[in-house]
Each structure stands twice: as structure tokens, then as C-alpha cells.
Amino acid sequence: METLRDILDSAARGVFPPADGGTTVVPQACERDAGVLAFTAHAVVFTDEDPEWVRETLSAVRCDALAAPMNPRFLTALLDRTGRTTETIDAMxxxxxxxxxxxxxxxxxxxxxxxxxxxxxxxxxxxxxxxxxxxxxxxxxxxxxxxxxxxxxxxxxxxxxxxxxxxxxxxxxxxxxxxxxxxxxxxxxxxxxxxxxxRPVGSEALLSARARSTGCSRSRS
Known part of the structure; x- marks a missing residue:
């Protein structure tokens, strides 16, 4: 199974997820960080939440399907479900x-x-x-x-x-x-x-654990 780090390493080489309008859901690399990465016509949601919940919630967002993973309604739902915080959507x-x-x-x-x-x-x-x-x-x-x-x-x-x-x-x-x-x-x-x-390669919304001191020593990437 492709990991979050695999996806990032490929993007650094200029190899991106397929521009097929889809969304890939992968586990978090560690407890501290969850969030969404948006590439051209493909998004990556990295979370330990149920992937089926992610897909159902995305399908319920009333907007263009390509925009749904970064839509405020989806991000708010993910924040509420995980109890996390976020700051802004950044260019990556x-x-x-x-x-x-x-x-x-x-x-x-x-x-x-x-x-x-x-x-x-x-x-x-x-x-x-x-x-x-x-x-x-x-x-x-x-x-x-x-x-x-x-x-x-x-x-x-x-x-x-x-x-x-x-x-x-x-x-x-x-x-x-x-x-x-x-x-x-x-x-x-x-x-x-x-x-x-x-090089700009996409955008990201980082969802942080409320305990900001929680590190990634238990990385799973």
C-alpha cells in the first residue's frame, strides 16, 4: 500500500497522483499530523479515520467534486470528528x-x-x-x-x-x-x-493535534 511519504517523495520527483478527479485516503504517518493535500485533479487525505466516512462526507459536500477535499465544509467535518485544529490552506x-x-x-x-x-x-x-x-x-x-x-x-x-x-x-x-x-x-x-x-506542486491543509508537543517519534511512514 502506498504511504503518505511515498506520495510526497514521488511529488518531489515530479511524479504526481493521476489527474482523475479522485481522492486517495492513506493513514497518518504519525499521531500528530493529519490533513489534506491537493494536487492537480487529485487529492490525498491522510487520516486514521474510517476511509468510508471520508468518502461519504466528501460526496455530501455541495460543490464541484474536484474542490470538495479542500472545501470548508469537509475540512470542518474532519476537524470536528478528530478534535484537531488548523490554521490555513497553504501552497506547497x-x-x-x-x-x-x-x-x-x-x-x-x-x-x-x-x-x-x-x-x-x-x-x-x-x-x-x-x-x-x-x-x-x-x-x-x-x-x-x-x-x-x-x-x-x-x-x-x-x-x-x-x-x-x-x-x-x-x-x-x-x-x-x-x-x-x-x-x-x-x-x-x-x-x-x-x-x-x-516549484509549486499543490496545496495542503494541516490538521494538528491539540497537544502541539506531540511529536512523530512513532512514525509509520
Whole structure:
């Protein structure tokens, strides 16, 4: 049976679920994360709930079938059934690893109280963080054990390309694809990731357990 991680790894290589209007239901990779991924004309619901319940609930949503998995009525039903929380539907981007040295000087920090680092530790495992002059780069393992990146640039040094340099650096620090979740309304961030070579591959709605400290040490992917 194909796992959530299998689907993500394939998408990182440019191999996507069939554009057949269908929905694939797979188990969660761990207790912490459930949710929905939307690719072109195909959705993936990752949950430990009964797949039959998922399909019946989707069929009851009054909208285009292609839109049903990301429709607020379905997401609300899934939230109510699981007792989880969510924030927004994000654009999902991925960048392949790059050779060479990072284009900006970085210093790894072991412990930091920066809000971006604190936030990452609530939704990712194996979190690492680096600081640059005017910014912070954070990476950790999130959905399905994939490697995820986020950055923050200080207000006083914005509009100078530092965000693009930081997300480029992320691709040079690792030997596997790097994923990013960006709110569609955050056009500045989207432009930075795309300028750094990250490809938009779909959208996602992450449903988090209320106990945000619950990690994915029992990953099943």
C-alpha cells in the first residue's frame, strides 16, 4: 500500500497522483499530523479515520467534486470528528538539493527563543536553526517525515533579497528535497521561494493535534 511519504517523495520527483478527479485516503504517518493535500485533479487525505466516512462526507459536500477535499465544509467535518485544529490552506512548494556553499553567512544555533523557531518546534521534529545578519532559517521534519523549511527576515532588512538567499541556502545544506508551506496571500514569500527555484506542486491543509508537543517519534511512514 502506498504511504503518505511515498506520495510526497514521488511529488518531489515530479511524479504526481493521476489527474482523475479522485481522492486517495492513506493513514497518518504519525499521531500528530493529519490533513489534506491537493494536487492537480487529485487529492490525498491522510487520516486514521474510517476511509468510508471520508468518502461519504466528501460526496455530501455541495460543490464541484474536484474542490470538495479542500472545501470548508469537509475540512470542518474532519476537524470536528478528530478534535484537531488548523490554521490555513497553504501552497506547497519543493526544492531539490543544490551543490555549493550557501550564498549567505550562516551560524547554527543550538537553542533559540525566536518565534519562528518556537513555532517550528511545535509542528516539526529534529528542528535545526541558523541565523544570518537580519534573518533566521529553520528546518525540521514535518508531514510524513519530509524536510520542511521556514525563514524570517527582520523588518529593517526586507526587500533586499535576504529571504531568497536564506531559502536557497536551505537547499545547499541538505542532500534531500526541501519542502515549504506558504500562505497564498503571502505573495512576498511565494516570490522568494520561486526565485530560489522551489516549484509549486499543490496545496495542503494541516490538521494538528491539540497537544502541539506531540511529536512523530512513532512514525509509520
Amino acid at each position: 512548494l519543493v526544492g531539490a538539493p543544490l551543490p555549493g556553499e550557501p550564498p549567505v553567512a550562516l551560524r547554527e544555533i543550538e537553542d533559540g527563543g525566536h518565534p519562528r523557531i518556537v513555532y517550528a518546534r511545535g509542528r516539526r521534529d529534529e528542528v535545526r536553526a541558523w541565523t544570518a545578519d537580519g534573518g533566521v532559517l529553520v528546518m525540521g521534519r514535518g508531514i510524513g517525515g519530509r524536510l520542511e523549511v521556514s525563514v524570517e527576515v527582520d523588518e529593517g532588512v526586507r526587500h533586499r533579497g535576504l529571504g531568497r538567499l536564506l531559502v536557497t541556502a536551505a537547499r545547499q545544506l541538505v542532500a534531500e528535497p526541501v519542502w515549504a508551506q506558504v500562505a497564498p496571500g503571502n505573495a512576498r514569500s511565494l516570490r522568494a521561494f520561486q526565485a530560489a527555484g522551489y
